[in-house]
Amino acid sequence: MTPLVLKFGGTSVASPERLRQAAAIVAAERARRPVAVVVSAMAGETDRLLGLARDLGGEIGEAETDVALASGEQTSAALTALALKEAGLAARSLLAWQLPIAVEGPPGGARITGVDPGPLRALIEAGVVPVVAGYQGIAEDGRLATLGRGGTDLTAAAVAAAIGGDCDIYTDVDGVYTTDPRIAPEARRVERISHDEMLELAAMGAKVLQSRSVEYAKARNVALRVRSSFLEPGASEGTTVVAAEGVAERRVVSGVAYARDQARLAVMGLPESGEGAAALFAALAEADVHVDMIVQARARAGGVNLEFSVERRDLDRALAAADALDLAGAEISHETDLAKVSVVGVGLRGRADIARTLYAVLGGEGIAVRMVATSEIKISALVEADLLEKAVRALHAAYKLEEA
């Protein structure tokens, strides 16, 4: 029978009570099929440890910071094993060096290169539930290295791939919603979503699933599901991440996502050669500014106008980087108090009327669109921050997302 990997995030292992609830979920699944468990550090623990390390000069990327951080998952793996034993299951914690989980790449952002399935299979065959400490692995130099924030999702996907299992990600929400229920109370849980839609939503800040884990699961053909550990076992099926063909026939749009605190920069009158744009983006990357939407148009007066969006907190660094360049008389301006609204769906592929619908819906509500960018399965618009919630509700209603 296909084994199941259950991953519990920080809020799902935050206290003995939460650990008991997690153990009840594992026990319910264990009655049906072989299981393995992967856990994050208890909620708040990684921040506490990082604060201590930083106080001593240990930034992310420093090997000793990783050693400190990795202890959080060691603790929760042991406590989870205890909770499982209390629930009547045989269980055993497995640390990265005991499997091992091999990684490479920098401390604080390592990549998993291999998970030895041997110890996992041996325990499962012996009727013991393995409880793997997430978020970490052993690098080539024999040292601990962590995978970066959300890395435990990646550990879970890698463990599932290693033992040929499915992967349920338990968190504090019961799946992916058509939009944020705090903005649109009629929002519904999405039952099935494609990997690419999930990636777009994850990139938009929907924190239910870390994007690297989605990519990993897609590449290794692992069936992922997002479920709530705050509900009784089996109370909700959550959201299943499936190949695109499994959802495309159902509906055009899967959800409406958003991001607050955006800013827009405009650089008017760059030379047409493209050298100015190249220098600009190089300087922004150097300044660690993440550029999101980019629009380029020919200026009436000749040359090129470039507009792009960044997160508000990156704006000052972006402006400083642009000002430091010699942009041959180009004019730089910027605008804040913006937000981004995005419509995501594999059904958007190849549909020419999407932009028209977006403009029509937002225009009908009197919401000006300040910038638009599209991808294969997403169309995003920058709007005034004050009008964001109105825009989300209007698009959610226009695509009838409240209907099952």
Next chain:
Amino acid sequence: MTPLVLKFGGTSVASPERLRQAAAIVAAERARRPVAVVVSAMAGETDRLLGLARDLGGEIGEAETDVALASGEQTSAALTALALKEAGLAARSLLAWQLPIAVEGPPGGARITGVDPGPLRALIEAGVVPVVAGYQGIAEDGRLATLGRGGTDLTAAAVAAAIGGDCDIYTDVDGVYTTDPRIAPEARRVERISHDEMLELAAMGAKVLQSRSVEYAKARNVALRVRSSFLEPGASEGTTVVAAEGVAERRVVSGVAYARDQARLAVMGLPESGEGAAALFAALAEADVHVDMIVQARARAGGVNLEFSVERRDLDRALAAADALDLAGAEISHETDLAKVSVVGVGLRGRADIARTLYAVLGGEGIAVRMVATSEIKISALVEADLLEKAVRALHAAYKLEEA
């Protein structure tokens, strides 16, 4: 040059400020000789982790409890390495599985069977300060196992033995005192003390050094020193633990120790065969009662009278165990509100007048002696709890311990 192992206890690594102070001490020693560091968990961390484990049924002795507890030293080893780097030293944390430190025996009370000096020597030769996570090792089954409370002292002694080094134990007191300065303000720091005296004092609850580490250091010929991490580097030499011949010539008595909350049990009229006493002590051991002083005398009416002392908290269990036995009509009585005062010194060996001096001093103060027991280098008396401090001061003065 003989390397030095510096061990820092929980209060010495309790915060970034304390860690910086520890790093300054390491840097000062490092300027003179090669060093390695061994650390405990941050003060309070082991109790916090044990509380979480216990809440889930993970008592001491349970393998997963050990995995949770061991994470505390992993964190502090990483933070100590960061503090050393901040102080300008090259440093690297070493976890039990990275050395490895091999142990055997039960979780929560494992024994060190081997420390591989290779990685320690390689780091030291490369100019890097190794920072070893204390209190833990890897058992035969490849799992983490902890050494029991105070186990980091043992790790430090074992690391020192492995690399042929001396061992400084840094804690929140600057050595062993002739008695508790809170009782006798004239108490002085002892500069040199023998292993056996240290063992007697450790057994009496002087928490400066864990007794297994003293035994280990004695057996492996490691020079131990107790020093304060709360003083500036080099401000005090602490107390050096040396072979008995190194202290015997100096003075008869090294210190006056005490223990509060003692109780006395008397079992009168046991059969002379010894079977009753054997059954009694077996029952007490079964009930996990630690019997301290034992006095046996022939009863006037025939048979044997047995008196012994236990800690007050063990009294109810001791009485229940004794009552459950069929002791052939022996009478059981008990007394509480007692305390133990002990005079410790290698100079006591073979001196016939010790008991006489003890009785004379205490008698001169009007302090009744309720029970006396002697060992090679210690004589202990049970006195009324109210009179304990008076007894400590009188004995401290009688042996002129305030004089250097």
